[in-house]
């Protein structure tokens with residue numbers, strides 16, 4: 001399963017990319033707004049940062065038009081920022097028209113704000129490269145986000161759709177585990193969740209014990 005970072009923050013991306021375990025970055029207008037820098041500059045900087053660590057990555061950049069013509073225009077411009085850019089369009093009728101137009105021009109789309117299996121089916125039929133179901137926001141509203149991932153996996157497998165299932169709106173490491181067990185293709189996660197995924201108290205305890213025993217043994221040898 002690929003792991004993306006869900007952020008527009010270049011420092012977070014730098015630290016995560018240094019691990020060699022990052023396959024991409026997703027942004028959205030809210031994340032970009034937090035950075036207080038021009039959109040184009042942020043997207044280009046993210047691509048430059050990731051390219052220092054891997055040749056195989058994507059950066060999702062979201063359109064903000066409401067008509068499909070505007071989305072296509074934005075998408076064509078974003079695709080020129082960097083060859084790894086994927087154009088994010090919302091799961092609306094206009095978003096899916098834009099997705100088809102851009103796919104015909106070999107520009108890959110990440111169809112975002114997916115909350116139902118039927119929406120995911122429509123996005124796959126529109127030629128989406130990525131579908132982004134928002135599991136955390138479903139859970140926030142009393143639903144079961146992971147059920148949606150399972151349903152989309154089944155539908156895509158039934159009809160051999162190649163669209164990648166990207167688990168978005170992740171709130172905990174457990175959701176990443178569940179996504180992997182279901183067979184999602186990608187999870188996009190905030191930096192704090194990325195950091196937590198390395199952690200287990202028994203790893204720290206075991207490591208501390210091994211290092212202490214090693215130091216004791218070295219000290220004993222030195223005295224001989």
Ligand code: E4P
Nearest residue numbers: 006026027028137168169170
């Ligand atoms: C996905 O690409 C979105 O940027 C993101 O996962 C939304 O997450 P949120 O619900 O935490 O805002």
